[in-house]
Amino acid sequence: MKLTIDGRHLELSGNPTILEAARTAGISIPTLCEHRRLAPYAACRICLVEVAGRRLPAPACATPAEDGMTVVTNSPKIRALRRDVLDLILSEHPAACLVCLEKENCEESKATSRKTGEPTGCILCPADGRCELQKVVAEVGLKELSHPQAYRGAGVRRDDPFIDRDDGLCILCGRCVRVCREIRGAEAIAFVNRGARVVVGTSMDKRLLDVGCRFCGACVDVCPTGALTERAVRYGSKFDETREFVCGLCGQGCRLGLRLKDGRPIEVRPIDGPPSDGQACVKGRFLIADLLGHSKRLLRPLVRKAGSLVETGWDEALAAAAAGLRPLRGSTEVILSAQDSCEDLWTMGRLAREALGSGGFRLAEDTSVFSLGRRLGIPGAELLAPPVTVDDLGKSRAVFVFEEAFHATAPIYGVAVSQALLSGAKLALVGDGEYGHDRCASLRIKTGPAEAGRMLLALLSLLVEHHGSRPHSSGPRFDEFRSALKELKPPERTESSTWKLEKIAALLEKRRPPAFIFGPRFVAGPWGGRNAAALWNLAGLTGGLYVPVCWDANTRGAVEIKALLGGRRFSSSSGPGRKRGLILAGPEPSFKRAGEEFVVVMDAFVGEAVAQADVIFPRTLFAEQSGTFVNNEGRLQFTRAAVAPAGEARPLRAIAEELARALGERIPALKNGEAALKDLAEVIPALAGAVHAWSENRPAVCEGLAFAARGFVDIPDREERFDPTAAYPLRDPDDCLGLNAVEEIKSLRTVRRR
Numbered sequence: 001m002k003l004t005i006d007g008r009h010l011e012l013s014g015n016p017t018i019l020e021a022a023r024t025a026g027i028s029i030p031t032l033c034e035h036r037r038l039a040p041y042a043a044c045r046i047c048l049v050e051v052a053g054r055r056l057p058a059p060a061c062a063t064p065a066e067d068g069m070t071v072v073t074n075s076p077k078i079r080a081l082r083r084d085v086l087d088l089i090l091s092e093h094p095a096a097c098l099v100c101l102e103k104e105n106c107e108e109s110k111a112t113s114r115k116t117g118e119p120t121g122c123i124l125c126p127a128d129g130r131c132e133l134q135k136v137v138a139e140v141g142l143k144e145l146s147h148p149q150a151y152r153g154a155g156v157r158r159d160d161p162f163i164d165r166d167d168g169l170c171i172l173c174g175r176c177v178r179v180c181r182e183i184r185g186a187e188a189i190a191f192v193n194r195g196a197r198v199v200v201g202t203s204m205d206k207r208l209l210d211v212g213c214r215f216c217g218a219c220v221d222v223c224p225t226g227a228l229t230e231r232a233v234r235y236g237s238k239f240d241e242t243r244e245f246v247c248g249l250c251g252q253g254c255r256l257g258l259r260l261k262d263g264r265p266i267e268v269r270p271i272d273g274p275p276s277d278g279q280a281c282v283k284g285r286f287l288i289a290d291l292l293g294h295s296k297r298l299l300r301p302l303v304r305k306a307g308s309l310v311e312t313g314w315d316e317a318l319a320a321a322a323a324g325l326r327p328l329r330g331s332t333e334v335i336l337s338a339q340d341s342c343e344d345l346w347t348m349g350r351l352a353r354e355a356l357g358s359g360g361f362r363l364a365e366d367t368s369v370f371s372l373g374r375r376l377g378i379p380g381a382e383l384l385a386p387p388v389t390v391d392d393l394g395k396s397r398a399v400f401v402f403e404e405a406f407h408a409t410a411p412i413y414g415v416a417v418s419q420a421l422l423s424g425a426k427l428a429l430v431g432d433g434e435y436g437h438d439r440c441a442s443l444r445i446k447t448g449p450a451e452a453g454r455m456l457l458a459l460l461s462l463l464v465e466h467h468g469s470r471p472h473s474s475g476p477r478f479d480e481f482r483s484a485l486k487e488l489k490p491p492e493r494t495e496s497s498t499w500k501l502e503k504i505a506a507l508l509e510k511r512r513p514p515a516f517i518f519g520p521r522f523v524a525g526p527w528g529g530r531n532a533a534a535l536w537n538l539a540g541l542t543g544g545l546y547v548p549v550c551w552d553a554n555t556r557g558a559v560e561i562k563a564l565l566g567g568r569r570f571s572s573s574s575g576p577g578r579k580r581g582l583i584l585a586g587p588e589p590s591f592k593r594a595g596e597e598f599v600v601v602m603d604a605f606v607g608e609a610v611a612q613a614d615v616i617f618p619r620t621l622f623a624e625q626s627g628t629f630v631n632n633e634g635r636l637q638f639t640r641a642a643v644a645p646a647g648e649a650r651p652l653r654a655i656a657e658e659l660a661r662a663l664g665e666r667i668p669a670l671k672n673g674e675a676a677l678k679d680l681a682e683v684i685p686a687l688a689g690a691v692h693a694w695s696e697n698r699p700a701v702c703e704g705l706a707f708a709a710r711g712f713v714d715i716p717d718r719e720e721r722f723d724p725t726a727a728y729p730l731r732d733p734d735d736c737l738g739l740n741a742v743e744e745i746k747s748l749r750t751v752r753r754r
Contacts, residue, residue: 001013001067001068002064002067002068003065003066003067003068003069003070003071004070004071005021005025005068005071005073005154006027006071006072006073006074007016008025008027008163010024010025010343012024012065015064015065016064016065017040017060017061017062017063017064018049018051018058018060018061018063018064018065018069018071019031019034019047019060019061020065021065022060022071022073024519024735027073028139029047029049029060029073029210030046030047030135030136030139030140031044031046031047031136032044032046032082032089032132032133032136032171032173033046033061033173033174033175034047034061035175035178035179035222035227036272037179037182037183037277037278038060038175038179038183038222039177039178039182039183040062041061041062041174042061043172043174043381043445044085044173045059045085045536046082046085046086046136046140047059047060047061048060048078048081048082048085049063049071049072049073050071050075050077050078051060051063051069051070051071052069052070052071052072052115056108057077057078057081057538060073063265066374079140082140083140083141084140086137086140086396087141087145087146087147088147089133089171090137090145091147091150092151092152092171093133093147093151093169093390094119094120094121094122094151094168094169095145095149095170097121097122097123098119098122098134098137098142099131099137099142099143099145100345103122103688106122106123107513110605118156118166118168119166119169119226120682123228124235125169125225126226126233127225127226127229131224131225131226132224132225133171133225134225137403145719150196151168152169152199152228154168155168155200158206158231159207159264160209160215160417161209161215161222161746161751162215162217162230162231162232162282162286162747163208163215163217163219163220163228163229163230163231163749164229164230164231164234165227165228165579166226166227166228166229167199167200167201167227168227169225169226169227169229170200170225170227170382171225172191172198172199173224174191174200175219175222175223175224176200176222176223176227176228177190177191177200178220178264179218179219179703180218180219181417182422182628183218183415183419184216184218184279185215185414185415185417185418185419185421185422185440186212186214186216186418187439188211188212188214189201189202189208189210189211189213189219189299189339190202190221192204192205192457192658199644200227209751209754210754214281214282214407214751215282215285215286215740215751216279216280216282216285216411217230217280217282218279218280218282220329221269221270221278226527228402230267232289233266234265235268236261236266236267237258237261237266238261239259239261239266239267240260240261240262241259241260241261241263241508242259243257243642243643244256244258244270244639244640244642245258245623245639245641245642246553246622246629247280247284247288247576247638248543248553248621248622248623248629248736249281249283249553250274250281250283250410250411250551250552250553250733251259251410251550251551251631251632251738252275252390252410252411252412252413252631252632252633253275253553253554253632253637254270254271254275254276254279254280254284254412255270255273255274255275255276255637256269256270256271256280256284256288257269257270258288258623258643260643262640263644265288265292265293265643267289268285268286268575270284270291272285274389274390275389275390275633275635276390277390278652279411279412279415280411281411281412282633282748282751283734283748286747286748287401287741288623290745291621291739291741292621292623292643292646294605294739294744296366296605296606296607296739297604297618297646297649297658298372298604298605298606298610298616298618298646299618299647299648300313300618300648301313301314301317301615301616301617301618302317302613302615302616303316303317303320303616304613304614304615309610309611309613309616314648314658315739317615317616317617318658318662320614320615321614321615321617321659322659322662323598323600324597324614324615325581325583325600325663326663328597328598329357330356330358331358331578331579331580331581332352332356332357332358332579332580332581332583333362333582333583333613334348334351334352334356334358334360334362334583334585335347335361335363335364335582335584335585335588336347336349336361336362336363336364336492336558336581336585336586337363337364337552337558337586337587338363338364338550338552338553338554338555338557338558338559339553339554339736340554340558340585340627340628341554341557341625341627341628341639341651341653342554342557342558342561342627342628342629342630342680343563343621343627343628343649343680344428344627344653344656345361345554345557345562346561346565347652347653348585348652348653349561349562349565350565350656350667351583351656351659351660351665352565352583353565353660355663355665355667356581356583356663357583359566360432360562361560361562361565363559363560364586364587364588364731365621367533369518369519369520369549370546372523372532381553388515388545388547388633388634389633389635390412390413390415390416390502390633391416391544392515392545392673393413393416393515393517393547394417394419394420395420395513396420396425396513396514396515396544397511397512397513398427398428398507398508398511398512398515399417399418399420399421399425399426399427399428399514399515400430400504400514400515400516401417401427401428401429401430401431401437401517401518402430402449402452402516402517402518402522402531402535403430403431403432403433403449403452403518403519403521403522404435404517404518404519404521404522404549405433405435405436406435406436406519406549407409407435407436407437408734408752409549409551410519410551410632410734413547413549413632415595417437417517418437421437421440425511426442426443426507426511427440427441427442427443428441428442428444428445428504428507429441429444429445429675430445430452430455431444431445431446431449431521432446432447432448442507443503443504443507445500448525449521449522449523449525449528449531450525450527451526452522452531453530453534454525456531456535457488457499457715459504459538460485460534460537460538460541461485461486461503462501463505463508463538463541464482464485476545478712480712481537481712481713482707484714484715485715488715508542508544512544513542513543513544513545514539514542514544514545515545515547516535516538516539516544516545516547517547517549518531518535518547518548518549519549519550519551520550520730521730524730529716530715532548532714533713533715534715536712537712537713537715540712549632550632551731551733553622553631554629554630554631555632556630556631556632556634557630557747558627579594579596580597580598581596581597581599582596582599583600583602584600584601584602584603584613585601585602585619585652587735587736587737587738588608588609588736588738589606590608591612592610593605594614595713597721598614599613599614599615600613600614600616600617601613601615601617602616602619602652602655603616603617603618603619603673603737603738604618604620604621604649604738605737605738605739607738607739609738617650618646618649618650618653619649619650619655619737620641620645620649620650620651620652621646621736621737622639623642623643624642624643624644624645624649624651625641625645625651626639626640627639627651628680633750688705734748
């Protein structure tokens with residue numbers, strides 16, 4: 001289309017609004033309620049423009065651009081209208097500082113502390129300097145106020161964790177209400193009351209804790225003023241630098257910006273773009289600074305002397321570790337974590353194989369959904385499988401969730417599910433827990449994972465009986481799969497189970513594509529292989545999305561590296577294959593020493609394992625080092641250090657390199673950046689396709705095959721000789737390299753245990 005804005009002729013494609021078209025041409029139109037991820041709302045009316053042929057001014061944010069349109073954005077009439085609208089907005093907002101003639105010199109001459117219970121001007125406001133209202137007042141050119149002030153301030157509400165609310169600073173733009181509903185799907189806040197008494201609040205004026213708020217911080221991030229602020233930084237120093245890094249607290253690997261003041265962490269904000277597109281969760285948004293500076297951080301190496309652990313230097317600690325491990329070559333087990341980068345895992349794996357003769361390593365989280373899938377022959381377990389992106393999940397028409405509370409374990413997947421539901425998708429929940437979207441479920445089946453697996457077998461049989469009407473049932477090995485399914489003898493259908501199966505089958509028939517989401521809980525017991533294989537085949541029959549959710553930042557990369565380097569479990573009993581030594585670099589919250597002669601712990605926090613170790617090396621956290629991670633989607637990301645290491649902590653790969661040298665081996669740590677990717681691509685073939693994308697500075701998703709080439713896999717033929725109600729231990733998804741954030745950080749404990 002062709003249109004003219006302020007005399008400039010533009011050619012655009014798609015369906016942009018006037019505001020979007022103007023921004024494309026570099027023309028500034030002020031606005032307060034518009035946000036790139038929210039539907040047009042036209043609440044503030046600051047973005048009014050003149051359109052030729054129309055009697056009244058139109059809001060640029062909500063008016064579609066049309067071919068042949070002529071727009072004027074800055075005429076005297078429009079400037080006067082904007083000043084009048086802004087004048088009305090400021091009649092209910094502390095505005096003295098906004099129109100003060102001396103505001104440019106205020107910072108030098110003011111004698112008032114910024115810290116105050118109720119801000120009455122910009123110099124006392126936590127949003128001073130970043131407030132969008134300040135910028136709009138300057139752009140519009142408002143110099144004085146003509147309406148009586150009707151200040152709506154009712155004090156700052158501080159009865160919730162993490163977030164302060166101040167109605168007196170709210171301009172009713174609606175961004176927070178809309179992001180809570182349209183993006184996060186929580187609907188915790190809304191406009192309440194009517195007329196002059198309207199405010200953004202909660203049902204019955206309850207706390208956010210009591211109305212389903214997930215404390216993701218999205219409302220704080222979109223607030224244009226200081227009405228919603230993060231309590232920890234409300235009165236803190238203004239940041240002077242922002243550094244990007246990849247969050248390692250769950251399997252999504254959100255890109256975050258760490259704001260610093262003189263090199264010290266101040267706050268965290270999510271970064272626009274993949275993989276989370278400006279969204280975060282309670283841990284990534286509010287806990288990073290707490291974790292980096294936690295009182296339980298290990299700052300110096302420790303060596304056990306005369307029964308007690310004493311601080312020492314790195315050289316002495318490395319020598320002590322080498323002396324203790326050298327006699328135990330071939331009988332030392334190495335346990336690593338999928339929370340670590342590919343570079344760390346590869347270097348530690350080589351230490352285990354070449355310097356310690358252990359044949360590789362094992363992962364602390366051995367219930368990994370990808371590790372299990374690899375053993376079953378599911379292509380989706382490998383990096384070469386087609387990645388299921390968050391956008392793919394958001395487009396599904398029916399979502400089935402099996403035993404996965406993804407609002408806590410994979411919050412960005414929860415955002416995608418919310419997008420699907422807002423687009424008309426149906427939700428089915430299978431399991432006993434609370435999953436964050438329970439009130440939105442069209443179908444709820446409360447059963448354990450063992451019984452759910454039996455139900456899947458019956459559902460597969462029902463679908464195969466009608467395979468002629470299902471276009472996706474003709475993939476490779478379908479005939480073999482159908483024959484094998486008959487031999488498995490699915491459970492007999494009762495009247496109740498038949499109703500459930502028909503209900504599920506109806507959803508699958510009417511709504512394509514479906515998505516099947518599950519995590520470690522669904523595959524943690526002896527039924528795990530059967531459940532995973534059944535879901536894979538169900539996705540094949542229905543053309544659906546097979547969506548395994550991992551809890552760790554680099555599970556997919558860790559599974560690939562472990563498959564290449566190998567590893568074996570050692571026996572704790574006497575005899576051949578007995579474990580005599582141990583290097584523990586993965587979270588083992590309930591670790592108990594079981595007769596090991598020598599134990600080395602590489603950790604970031606003081607925990608149970610540290611108290612039982614012979615040598616302890618302090619290690620960096622994900623924000624303190626560079627590295628490569630492969631997230632839930634199969635998206636390969638490189639992160640750089642955003643902050644200096646705490647104390648004398650070092651990256652895991654550096655510790656492995658130094659320890660190997662002390663043991664008489666040379667294992668150089670992988671380089672950083674593109675060089676690291678090239679090294680990794682040589683040893684991990686699945687990463688080869690990502691190197692070129694990384695060199696072009698764009699996100700790299702490992703490429704794969706179309707679903708039709710995936711085929712069907714065998715379902716393990718295992719008789720149900722176990723207790724279907726039994727619970728199998730899993731690590732806490734809120735555990736961060738040995739520190740349980742729920743136990744150690746009060747605000748998170750309040751949110752999780754409400």
